[in-house]
Amino acid sequence: MSDVLTPALTMAGRSIRLSRRNIDAVITSMMLPLMLMLVFIYFFGGAINTGTKYVTYVIPGILILCAAFGASSTAVSVSEDMKGGIIDRFRSLDVGGTAILAGHVAASTVRNLFSTTLVLGVGLLIGFRPAASPLGWLAAAGILLAFLLAISWLSAAVGLLAKTPEAAAGFTFFMMFLPYPSSAFVPIHTMPSWLHGFADHQPVTPLIESLRGLLLGHPVGTAPWTALAWCGGILAVAIALSGVFFRVRTA
Amino acid sequence: MPQSPAIEATGLAKSYGNVRVLDGIDLRVERGAVFALLGPNGAGKTTTVRILATLTTADSGHARVAGHDIVADRARVRRAISLTGQFAAVDEKQTGEENLRMMARLSGLSRAAARRRAAELLDRFDLTDAGRRRTGTYSGGMRRRLDLAAGLVGDPEVVFLDEPTSGLDPRSRQELWQVVRDLSTRGATVFLTTQYLEEADRLADRIAVVDGGRVVAEGTADELKARVAGHRLDLVLNDTAAYWRLESHAIHRSPETLTLGLPTDGTAAHVRALLDEVDPERRDVARFSVQRATLDDVFLSLTEKEPAHV
Structure with missing residues (x-):
């Protein structure tokens, strides 16, 4: 057991240390969701009618956007590792691809738990008033964690595929825009009808609906299970793909 | 066994x-x-x-x-x-010591053993003073030593x-x-x-x-x-006939300038002997110069022959 765990933990420790020393990137990944939150609440929010105070409506979406954007930066760090000589050093120490990627994913999860907490904190300061039960908080945290894991591992797979860190960075943009055609910022029924199919069924929507319901103490129905199924599916595919990509890339 | x-x-x-x-x-x-x-x-x-x-x-x-x-x-x-x-x-973005400790952990050493091994290697590679600095600040030579460590x-x-x-x-x-x-x-x-x-x-x-x-x-x-002489005797020949007659001995060729390079150890005795050998009538060679053989010459002279073990 420790044969698998020690390398993964050592790699996680390394990735966390490297993030701490790459403070510019960490600040950017926190500032962007914060700025978007302020833009949406203060610039657009007045014009958007969601039936509740807009800050209450939008914070769960911002949390998901923050998590998606932050976790997708894993692609960049994985791609940087693959470019340098260090990957050969790890491999010649017989550290497997899974341990290397698990280290990145663990670090990304820790990093993003911090940044989402920060976003939530600022949200509370500017008027977000959750009404969640302790169990609701726990469930919301669990769903967010599952989402972070899934997106981080998917990003790791993308990082293996990208030829350069710059190309890998493109994925962060894709992930940042994915919450827009969902119920994150505006109710889906206000969108053009041809978008409903996608917006209703893309993974971000059940995630946001779950977070919103759990944090505000509303009934959530089956949304959390749909969300968890999406996360589990993405995670399984991402782990399988990254195993293949790692072998191809290091062949 | x-x-x-x-x-x-x-x-x-x-x-x-x-x-x-x-x-x-x-x-x-x-x-x-x-x-x-x-x-x-x-x-x-x-x-x-x-x-x-x-x-x-x-x-x-x-x-x-x-x-x-x-x-x-x-x-x-x-x-x-x-x-x-x-x-x-x-x-x-990690210090020299952190890099070494990480590698030592990955190679299966315990935390304490990894710490000792890192200190040992820093000392052996004369990096103890730099051990607490990030390796981004190291000179090329220091980084190579750390890499080796x-x-x-x-x-x-x-x-x-x-x-x-x-x-x-x-x-x-x-x-x-x-x-x-x-x-x-x-x-x-x-x-x-x-x-x-x-x-x-x-x-x-x-x-x-x-x-x-x-x-x-x-x-x-x-x-x-x-097998590979350390020098090259470059001959500028008087005419193409002489060039093509001697061409097969050469490890360096330049038909435009009628120049051929022959392997030599660079001693006066060998250069004299070589000149006499290739041009006994003293008619074909216009000028000569002795160059230190480059790695190119070494490879050319080796790849011209059949692969063989010395």
Whole structure:
């Protein structure tokens, strides 16, 4: 057991240390969701009618956007590792691809738990008033964690595929825009009808609906299970793909 | 039972697409030796090292490293070797000590043992003072030493060094040579690649010259030097007839200027004898000059002949 765990933990420790020393990137990944939150609440929010105070409506979406954007930066760090000589050093120490990627994913999860907490904190300061039960908080945290894991591992797979860190960075943009055609910022029924199919069924929507319901103490129905199924599916595919990509890339 | 050699390879071949990078490499390196793979860019040196270090698989051929098959026993091979490549394999944003401790942990040492090993290696590579600095601030030579140290955390039996001194200034190169000698003194087998004849000469017990994915010569430095003269006698000839008559002896040719280069040891006696030999009538040679042979000449003179073992 420790044969698998020690390398993964050592790699996680390394990735966390490297993030701490790459403070510019960490600040950017926190500032962007914060700025978007302020833009949406203060610039657009007045014009958007969601039936509740807009800050209450939008914070769960911002949390998901923050998590998606932050976790997708894993692609960049994985791609940087693959470019340098260090990957050969790890491999010649017989550290497997899974341990290397698990280290990145663990670090990304820790990093993003911090940044989402920060976003939530600022949200509370500017008027977000959750009404969640302790169990609701726990469930919301669990769903967010599952989402972070899934997106981080998917990003790791993308990082293996990208030829350069710059190309890998493109994925962060894709992930940042994915919450827009969902119920994150505006109710889906206000969108053009041809978008409903996608917006209703893309993974971000059940995630946001779950977070919103759990944090505000509303009934959530089956949304959390749909969300968890999406996360589990993405995670399984991402782990399988990254195993293949790692072998191809290091062949 | 006699000990198996540190490295034994037969018929290693590898192609990338249509490009045949290795075309049947045979090697044998005894335990404790310093072995140099000498060749120009693109000769297949790095590919050979990567195959032996289990990072790339050969299309065909077999090899055993430290007594283990590189395919069937990959994990055992990896535990017995280290590879320091052409690109620095340390994190710039970690300190020297953190890098070494991380590698030591990954090679299976406990936390306390990893700490001790890192301190030991920093001391041995004269990096103790720099140990607490991020490696991004290191000079090229320091980084290379740390890179080498990082490869030694697991006390490998066989150390692969892929062009260990490329891009280093002369002083750092000297320091690195000393490190390689120390490694060998401590009993490790060192397999290094280099483009520099001088480097192979200074360090290696045996040298294999590779070109176009094949071993074109193998032997001790002295044996190779006996085959490859250290200088080149350049002759400017009077006419094309003389040029083509002598062309087959040359290791360097320039038909436009009617110039041919012949191998020589550079001594006056040999140059005189050579001039008399190629031009006994003293009619064909207009001018001559003696050049120090470049590595190109060495390869040309070696690749002109059939592959052979000295």
